[in-house]
Amino acid sequence: MLSLATGLTSLGCDISARLGGGMTAFVIGQMQIHSRDWMAEYFAKVPDLVAAHGGQFLVRGGNPGHLEGDNPVPDAAFILEFPDREHASEFWNSPEFQQLAKLRRTGSALNAILVDKLTGN
Structure with missing residues (x-):
């Protein structure tokens, strides 16, 4: 009988990462901008803060399109x-x-999620 963890691992979902294993993680966000007053200060500081925590931007702005x-x-x-x-x-x-x-938040609404990278990739 196949366990849930084994089945999820075979699909690329490493359950051990949720239990303290070290797997690359991504924060994915979608933002609606209502005002640009906050943007200069925010974007002047966020990239260095991300880097200070071991992170990097893969996409920023991204020219979103509807699929x-x-x-x-x-x-x-x-x-x-x-x-x-x-x-x-x-x-x-x-x-x-x-x-x-x-x-x-003074000028935008954000939806953000945290996801794990597939194992073996």
């Missing part, structure tokens, strides 16, 4: 890569980033 679904196309999108979920969470929950997130 499928009913959700509106975001004004901007981003993908951040971190060594693992711990680094990503430490970045996201850091006081420095939360202060910038508060600034960002």
Whole structure:
């Protein structure tokens, strides 16, 4: 009998990463921008803060285009890569980033998720 963890691993989902293993993690975000007043300060500081937590931007802005679904196309999108979920969470929950997130919220709405890289890739 195949266990759930074995089955998920065969599909590229390493359950051990959720239990403390080290797997590359991505933060994927879609942003609707209502005002640009916050952007200069935010984008002047965020890249260095991401890097200080071991991360890097893979996509920033991204020129989003519609492929499928009913959700509106975001004004901007981003993908951040971190060594693992711990680094990503430490970045996201850091006081420095939360202060910038508060600034960002004055002129935008963000949907962001944290996902793991497929194993073996």
